[in-house]
Amino acid sequence: MALPLKWYKAAANAGDTDAYYRIGLMYEAGEGVKKNKDAALALYRKTAEDPDADQQEEAQAAVDRLEDELASRAPVT
Structure with a gap:
């Protein structure tokens, strides 16, 4: 596991939601x-x-962007 990831996960587990971002x-x-x-x-x-x-705000913008991107790759039925 990459060192930054290890520290971000520790911070997230401690309740730092910015670490999730x-x-x-x-x-x-x-x-x-x-x-x-x-x-x-x-x-x-x-x-x-x-x-x-x-x-x-940055996280919400990322959510909006990725939802659009992932929706466009979904198969049309």
Whole structure:
């Protein structure tokens, strides 16, 4: 596990929802972890839902962007 990820996970487990945003960035970009936009979206949502998070607005923008991106890749039935 990449060292930044280890520290961000520790912070997130301690209740720092901004750390979830940072982990989401890592998953979205594939930095130190396997790229996973679904995981990134879930992590961004945790931060966006916290009114006290410093990164709340950035996280909500990321949620909106990824929801649009992931919806466009869904198969049409």
